[in-house]
Amino acid sequence: DSGVTQTPKHLITATGQRVTLRCSPRSGDLSVYWYQQSLDQGLQFLIQYYNGEERAKGNILERFSAQQFPDLHSELNLSSLELGDSALYFCASSVSGQGPPLGNTIYFGEGSWLTVV
């Protein structure tokens, strides 16, 4: 158990719909990262928040957005869903906003499996 909690674990929804994925980081971790793993791709970095502020942005679509709340939990909002959005979405957390090599290992949750039909 990494200490990073993601809900829901599985979600099936229709195209055009909107979903929210939730992540609670490890106790004490200020940084939250979101990654997408689709069937034919490795883990793709989407976005990072640090202490409530957006820190870095990766391959995140405009239909997707995220935020980190004062209690440090984070939500990833996916809207106008398409079939290609079906993937495993991972949340990860670390103590600082910089991750390795400063000794701040990034810990991953178990993922939220999204299926768009």
Added chain:
Amino acid sequence: DQQVKQNSPSLSVQEGRISILNCDYTNSMFDYFLWYKKYPAEGPTFLISISSIKDKNEDGRFTVFLNKSAKHLSLHIVPSQPGDSAVYFCAALGGGADGLTFGKGTHLIIQP
């Protein structure tokens, strides 16, 4: 464009032998490399890392080698154990990219 490539989707190794997982990268500006291990229904877990200024890092049964001139790194597991069966992801940090850049993973199967 995949900047971190793991060209072997799967690898089968006999228990007790050495497992060698390979990773190639194209961005010479990456300054840190990591290996993550993932079991089914779990998130990736950090295994071992190496700075770009080093060529070897060892932690127990796990050793990572870095060949900067070839833009290649490898993870050696000796001896391989059944519990090592998992998907292994190579990841890189830096190079102007935000966050970790991952390869697609190699599924290691340890056979008894």
